[in-house]
Amino acid sequence: MLSRVTVTLGYLSPFAVRIIFGLTTLKPEAYKQKYFETNESTKHVISCKLGVCYCVCIDLRKKQTRVKVVIRVRPPLSADAKVCVSTTGDSKVEIFNHRNVRENLQYQFSSVFDKSSTQRDVFDAYVRPLLNHALEGENVSIFAYGPTGAGKTYTMLGTEDDPGMIPRVIHTLFQSLTSSTTCIKFKDSKKESHRVSFSFLEIYNEKVQDLLNPKETDLPIREDAMHNIFVAGLTEKTIHSFDDFKNLFGPASNNRTVAATKLNDRSSRSHSIVQLRVDTFRAGKVFHGKIYLIDLAGSEDNRRTGNQGIRLKESGAINKSLFVLGEVVDAINNNLPRIPYRNSKLTRLLQDSIGGSCHSVMITNVAPEESYYYDTYCTLNFASKSRKVVNSSVTSVTDIQPPEPPKSLKRTNSATQVHSTAKKAKLSAQKSQSDSNLSTSQTAPIIPLVQRQNHLERTVKGCMQKMEDLLHRVNGTQSQTSAQTSSSPGDSTVAEIHRQLLEVKAQLRELQQQKEQKPGGGSAGKPDTHKPQERRRSLRKALASVPPLDSIVLKDKTNLATEMPKQQKARARVEDDGPSCSPLFPDTPPLQKFKKGFKSTALSRGTAGCVTPHRTKKDASNFSAQQQKQNEEFLEILNEAPVKRLQDLHTVGAKRARLIFEWRQTQGPFTSFEDLRRIPGFTEKYVSSLLQVYDRQGAMEIMIQMTKHTPNTSISERLVQCVGIMF
Numbered sequence: 001m002l003s004r005v006t007v008t009l010g011y012l013s014p015f016a017v018r019i020i021f022g023l024t025t026l027k028p029e030a031y032k033q034k035y036f037e038t039n040e041s042t043k044h045v046i047s048c049k050l051g052v053c054y055c056v057c058i059d060l061r062k063k064q065t066r067v068k069v070v071i072r073v074r075p076p077l078s079a080d081a082k083v084c085v086s087t088t089g090d091s092k093v094e095i096f097n098h099r100n101v102r103e104n105l106q107y108q109f110s111s112v113f114d115k116s117s118t119q120r121d122v123f124d125a126y127v128r129p130l131l132n133h134a135l136e137g138e139n140v141s142i143f144a145y146g147p148t149g150a151g152k153t154y155t156m157l158g159t160e161d162d163p164g165m166i167p168r169v170i171h172t173l174f175q176s177l178t179s180s181t182t183c184i185k186f187k188d189s190k191k192e193s194h195r196v197s198f199s200f201l202e203i204y205n206e207k208v209q210d211l212l213n214p215k216e217t218d219l220p221i222r223e224d225a226m227h228n229i230f231v232a233g234l235t236e237k238t239i240h241s242f243d244d245f246k247n248l249f250g251p252a253s254n255n256r257t258v259a260a261t262k263l264n265d266r267s268s269r270s271h272s273i274v275q276l277r278v279d280t281f282r283a284g285k286v287f288h289g290k291i292y293l294i295d296l297a298g299s300e301d302n303r304r305t306g307n308q309g310i311r312l313k314e315s316g317a318i319n320k321s322l323f324v325l326g327e328v329v330d331a332i333n334n335n336l337p338r339i340p341y342r343n344s345k346l347t348r349l350l351q352d353s354i355g356g357s358c359h360s361v362m363i364t365n366v367a368p369e370e371s372y373y374y375d376t377y378c379t380l381n382f383a384s385k386s387r388k389v390v391n392s393s394v395t396s397v398t399d400i401q402p403p404e405p406p407k408s409l410k411r412t413n414s415a416t417q418v419h420s421t422a423k424k425a426k427l428s429a430q431k432s433q434s435d436s437n438l439s440t441s442q443t444a445p446i447i448p449l450v451q452r453q454n455h456l457e458r459t460v461k462g463c464m465q466k467m468e469d470l471l472h473r474v475n476g477t478q479s480q481t482s483a484q485t486s487s488s489p490g491d492s493t494v495a496e497i498h499r500q501l502l503e504v505k506a507q508l509r510e511l512q513q514q515k516e517q518k519p520g521g522g523s524a525g526k527p528d529t530h531k532p533q534e535r536r537r538s539l540r541k542a543l544a545s546v547p548p549l550d551s552i553v554l555k556d557k558t559n560l561a562t563e564m565p566k567q568q569k570a571r572a573r574v575e576d577d578g579p580s581c582s583p584l585f586p587d588t589p590p591l592q593k594f595k596k597g598f599k600s601t602a603l604s605r606g607t608a609g610c611v612t613p614h615r616t617k618k619d620a621s622n623f624s625a626q627q628q629k630q631n632e633e634f635l636e637i638l639n640e641a642p643v644k645r646l647q648d649l650h651t652v653g654a655k656r657a658r659l660i661f662e663w664r665q666t667q668g669p670f671t672s673f674e675d676l677r678r679i680p681g682f683t684e685k686y687v688s689s690l691l692q693v694y695d696r697q698g699a700m701e702i703m704i705q706m707t708k709h710t711p712n713t714s715i716s717e718r719l720v721q722c723v724g725i726m727f
């Protein structure tokens, strides 16, 4: 078993390094990452960066740390649920053996927390003691593992009454730092100060996403000269207090990918990782410690989760990365020469948390219900394997030419002055005090986080439900069309509309081609020698000769409608002055209000009275209600969707999604679509085209709805409405 202890050799100037190691011919950059094996039990690592050198002596004989594996069994979620997990006082967990139900399988762990345990119990016993290591320049990681719905997010985030590990770690860390640290001039070697930076990322579908600054791109995972794993380009924000953290974490949590599955209303669809970098400036050195707080996505049995479509794909990525995690653990336990860290983003990122230079605790969550039996069995097997993994801790120390500490750091730490050992003692002494603060007065800051989570839960659940409904409808419609069969009148008419639409399009194309083949219409075979203006003119002429859409429909061989009577046309015009044709603009400003040159066809057709030429009053009121609904839904998306969801909107993208999100954070909810025009960076042209896109999508949606609700309306009527709105 290997372990490492570091001895700092102090500040070495680049010149000194050259002399000592005989590298006189090399420039400082060139002896970056040189390794000197002194003997079997020690190893020196020397690195230089921008003329600053640091040297770490690793003692291979001392200090062994295992990954601490604790089990947490959550309470059953319903009183009448059958339970299959039992715990014993001596840190054992028992479940029945599915191969022989008369037998019980027994697992021994470092500790087992039963259903009556609180967050505080877990934190005090296994998490709080690790925090000191971060102040000494070592890495610490706390991760929650387990099947979906077993309580990982509950353990890491917690509730208002019982905050989880993430808020507790940060609260305790700052309580310790602000009460024990001093604002210092860095050159005063007897005093110390700290800098804490916060990053938050998720691994979703094998892509690393920065939750503080969500981007479409997949951030790369890299390794530095000291074999620290880091994410290149990840946003890091310096935080000075628990409030700073809260302000960043709340909005960033909204960017997390969660959704409802059959087993969990708010299932995490990604692995989320909070990273705290703790730099301690002490005695002319900087100790770089890191704390990872990891909420893994749950392993999923898709026969039980009922996952389909997007959920199924996510589940595949989650299960794959957890499978690789299992392989990594196996490889470490069996001393294999190659550990497959690189086989998944999760294991690559956790490389220095599992079997690397880290103090780790894995809180393994299990659900007690019988319905979770197989998940529990697999999880306990995995957890007992993980217990054998040995981590070796390494202190990361940099000798530096002391810079002035940041102003904010001075401000924060100006109150007191205590040495690090005193801080350690303080950290333990604050244990009870901090906890009572956290669960009473300090729960207040956590409330918004939990509220956001709850809100997010509702929003995401609602959105997913709508999306899945829509998918079902579209799938249903497609299959109806292909099979040419009908199970309900509504569905068959939708299929008919689709078919007719295709035919209309084909006829349009045909007419266009015929026109082009006419002399002077621009022939396909010959090179077009016309000037652009002439070309445009001839195209306009060609299009002018194409019969109006409604007349094409009337000529359709299905003969579902004949020519529209003049009276009906007139009536339609009158009715069109009532409800707008746009689902997004019940009180649409006239088209002229838009920037010159931009044309909303849906609107123009509506005002010209040719969209719904023979719409009845009943249709009109249905239509209006549908429009209203569409508008509300779109506003709801603007007001409630996380950045991730916003950027999926057609033409929005990551940057604009961020702008929308930031605008609503600072200015409050959108009251109308006009507000979009007030977002800095949103041009009039862009907003108009965005609304037009949703105008069309909304119209399609309305037509599907109307078709279902008024199956007896003639197909041609609906088709004309649909075509009018969409084109």
Ligand SMILES: Nc1ncnc2c1ncn2[C@@H]1O[C@H](COP(=O)(O)OP(=O)(O)OP(=O)(O)O)[C@@H](O)[C@H]1O
Residues within 6 Å of the ligand: 073, 074, 075, 077, 146, 147, 148, 149, 150, 151, 152, 153, 154, 155, 264, 266, 267, 268, 269, 296, 297, 298, 299, 365
């Ligand atoms: N120790 C506990 N005490 C009370 N309720 C709990 C506990 N652990 C979990 N729960 C409840 O169980 C449900 C599922 O928990 P949670 O969402 O944390 O599961 P999860 O493992 O994170 O699931 P997923 O992997 O799908 O995100 C939640 O309603 C949560 O409140």
